[in-house]
Amino acid sequence: MDLELTDSQLRVRDLMRRFGVERLAQAGIETDRTHRFPAEIIKELGELGIMGIFVPETYGGAGMDHVSYALAIEEISVHCAATGVIVSAHSSLAVWPILGLGTEDQKRRFLPEMAAGRHIGCFALTEPQAGSDAAGQKTRAVRDGDSYVINGTKNFITNGPQASVAIVFAMTDPSAGHHGISAFIVDTRTPGWQVVRNEDKMGIHGAHSAQLSFSDMRLPADCLLTEEGQGFKVAMKTLDGGRIGIAAQAVGIARAALEESLKYASQRRAFGSTIGSFQAIQWKLADMAVEVDAARLLTLQAAALKDAGKVHTKQSAMAKLFAAETAMKAATEALQIHGGYGYTKEFKVERLFRDAKITEIYEGTSEIQRLVIAGQVLGR
Numbered sequence: 001m002d003l004e005l006t007d008s009q010l011r012v013r014d015l016m017r018r019f020g021v022e023r024l025a026q027a028g029i030e031t032d033r034t035h036r037f038p039a040e041i042i043k044e045l046g047e048l049g050i051m052g053i054f055v056p057e058t059y060g061g062a063g064m065d066h067v068s069y070a071l072a073i074e075e076i077s078v079h080c081a082a083t084g085v086i087v088s089a090h091s092s093l094a095v096w097p098i099l100g101l102g103t104e105d106q107k108r109r110f111l112p113e114m115a116a117g118r119h120i121g122c123f124a125l126t127e128p129q130a131g132s133d134a135a136g137q138k139t140r141a142v143r144d145g146d147s148y149v150i151n152g153t154k155n156f157i158t159n160g161p162q163a164s165v166a167i168v169f170a171m172t173d174p175s176a177g178h179h180g181i182s183a184f185i186v187d188t189r190t191p192g193w194q195v196v197r198n199e200d201k202m203g204i205h206g207a208h209s210a211q212l213s214f215s216d217m218r219l220p221a222d223c224l225l226t227e228e229g230q231g232f233k234v235a236m237k238t239l240d241g242g243r244i245g246i247a248a249q250a251v252g253i254a255r256a257a258l259e260e261s262l263k264y265a266s267q268r269r270a271f272g273s274t275i276g277s278f279q280a281i282q283w284k285l286a287d288m289a290v291e292v293d294a295a296r297l298l299t300l301q302a303a304a305l306k307d308a309g310k311v312h313t314k315q316s317a318m319a320k321l322f323a324a325e326t327a328m329k330a331a332t333e334a335l336q337i338h339g340g341y342g343y344t345k346e347f348k349v350e351r352l353f354r355d356a357k358i359t360e361i362y363e364g365t366s367e368i369q370r371l372v373i374a375g376q377v378l379g380r
């Protein structure tokens with residue numbers, strides 16, 4: 001087994017490491033403070049090829065792999081977890097289903113602008129009454145001649161307000177349960193698409209999570225992604241990849257917590273020496289270092305399986321579960337190491353603590369990841 005990164009993967013990581021320090025460190029602070037969507041950063045990431053990193057060059061992408069994608073999301077999220085999820089939701093949840101499951105015509109129509117970052121994507125699955133139970137869709141799509149007419153409401157949709165392209169899930173046959181769900185590629189300029197409101201969240205402030213409403217939104221029938229009734233499988237396959245992006249985001253947050261703690265522990269003095277010389281602090285730092293590495297290895301394993309075209313449901317869920325819990329634990333310990341200062345907005349660990357929490361919730365809560373993993377290890 002080769003655990004070495006290739007030259008091109010190392011180049012992406014180093015490029016994004018530099019971009020992180022030079023562009024994202026300050027922007028991450030501003031984005032958190034102002035709650036503004038980092039449009040200029042996203043434009044620059046588009047120019048660097050990151051918004052279409054795993055899209056083949058034929059469709060305007062950078063033609064790289066998911067390992068490079070995970071490395072890029074980690075580097076971004078060390079400085080700005082909000083930008084990390086903006087890129088991850090766009091790439092894994094909107095670009096990928098078109099690339100992996102769309103027709104040739106759909107790929108040519110949507111991918112070049114998305115890969116360039118000029119069109120942002122979102123994934124509209126969650127509803128007010130359908131979160132963990134994603135099959136409980138109430139949004140309805142009715143076939144009418146050469147069109148589908150969609151009515152319904154979606155909740156917590158990352159990139160909802162900025163999206164030009166959306167992957168929307170709706171019931172075409174409510175009597176068929178999850179076999180009655182279909183997926184659509186929606187141009188958000190379609191009349192009937194409405195952004196109702198942005199949620200006021202605890203963290204990842206620059207990433208906007210919106211409630212959307214569809215009112216008699218009429219789509220041409222060629223917007224159907226795969227076939228009628230296949231939407232639940234589209235969602236599950238897409239989330240298998242999406243969880244790699246969120247795992248990488250969580251690794252970035254955890255690494256930032258460790259880096260901040262190392263810095264603080266070697267500067268802050270108490271009882272006549274730096275606090276890093278005390279075993280109580282050293283044990284925390286050692287555990288954080290082990291867990292960050294383990295979370296990254298799980299994440300890259302899932303990404304490598306995806307690149308090899310192998311089923312990665314279990315490995316993605318494991319990576320997302322472990323990395324999210326690592327991020328929350330590392331952020332909690334980092335705040336503890338910083339003591340009272342960590343509880344103030346002057347120190348980055350306060351933001352990391354708020355940003356870490358969501359990784360245990362979106363793209364499937366930690367409880368849902370455990371269900372997915374249990375199903376896999378039990379062979380169901």
Ligand code: CAA
Binds near residue numbers: 132178232
């Ligand atoms: N790949 C392909 N097919 C899959 C699959 C996978 N990974 N997982 C399940 N399926 C198929 C099953 O084979 C089954 O097919 P058949 O009926 O044809 O045999 C069908 O899907 C139903 O499977 P289950 O019975 O396991 O489905 P379930 O209703 O029990 O739900 C669940 C399973 C794992 C709990 C699922 O509902 C789930 O993942 N919930 C969490 C939803 C989620 O992650 N939402 C995130 C929203 S997006 C987001 O958060 C973005 C953001 O903000 C950043």
